[in-house]
Amino acid sequence: DMEHNARRNNEIIRLSENLEKMRLALKDDTERRAKLIMGISHDLRTPVAVIKGYTEAMADGMYSGPGEMEKALGTIAAKSEQLETMINTLISFVKLNQAEWQHQLKRQPLAPLIEDFARDAVTTGGLYKRTVETDVSIPDSLEVPYDTQLVQRALGNLFSNALRYTSEGDTISISARQDAGAVTIDIRDTGVGIDQKDIAQIFDMFYRGTSSRREVGMGVGLSVVKTIVDIHGWDIHVQSQKGMGSTFTITIPSGKH
Ligand code: ADP
Numbered sequence: 001d002m003e004h005n006a007r008r009n010n011e012i013i014r015l016s017e018n019l020e021k022m023r024l025a026l027k028d029d030t031e032r033r034a035k036l037i038m039g040i041s042h043d044l045r046t047p048v049a050v051i052k053g054y055t056e057a058m059a060d061g062m063y064s065g066p067g068e069m070e071k072a073l074g075t076i077a078a079k080s081e082q083l084e085t086m087i088n089t090l091i092s093f094v095k096l097n098q099a100e101w102q103h104q105l106k107r108q109p110l111a112p113l114i115e116d117f118a119r120d121a122v123t124t125g126g127l128y129k130r131t132v133e134t135d136v137s138i139p140d141s142l143e144v145p146y147d148t149q150l151v152q153r154a155l156g157n158l159f160s161n162a163l164r165y166t167s168e169g170d171t172i173s174i175s176a177r178q179d180a181g182a183v184t185i186d187i188r189d190t191g192v193g194i195d196q197k198d199i200a201q202i203f204d205m206f207y208r209g210t211s212s213r214r215e216v217g218m219g220v221g222l223s224v225v226k227t228i229v230d231i232h233g234w235d236i237h238v239q240s241q242k243g244m245g246s247t248f249t250i251t252i253p254s255g256k257h
Contacts, residue, residue, distance in 0.1 A: 047079040105145040166191030181254025194240040
């Protein structure tokens, strides 16, 4: 009857709408993947080109003067190391995102992890001539489910960015506290800051801000941080102004402990 037919038609319309959505999503995904692969290949090609150039010059006997050979070999070693780091970063990022990769979220005290992180940051910051201020007040009794290695990696990435995007004499502040249940961890720096137009994208894989091109990097660090924060059901956001520094804030909602 008519009512039955109308319902059938609606279902068919809905089905074809969904198929169209799926097609667009897949197309988007293929394009995104192609872009990512282009990005990776480009970044890996740079050190390879340098290594190739130096080895060819060496084979042609271009380095005969005193110390020339050592200098060339030093460059080759440095570029090989850079390449290795890049490849390791990629491998660990892929592993992190594999669904079958089981992360052990173990319920344990939070304070020791943050305190160790803050202490190491003061030492490392000193080596790079940054002032590192810390203000950690997490109750000893607070327990949260987390994976120690992953959280250390997330905090480590945020701190190494704070180092890389500041200069000698700048200040990095690490603070952690619990108010109204939620825990917030802030990593603030007085460095170059982030352009407003970059902010929405900095957590994307391979995205590099306009003011960061002078630094060696692959645009992977913050997407690792975001993935780790997501795995735990926590939040992260950034507040920044170009030239005025940046503050990255991780929030552990009170429902998560
Ligand atoms: P990378 O630093 O290798 O480019 P990230 O994923 O760690 O990759 O960061 C993405 C971008 O976010 C950077 O290119 C930079 O523009 C910006 N950014 C991250 N941390 C900071 C910071 N502390 N200060 C200024 N800009 C930052």
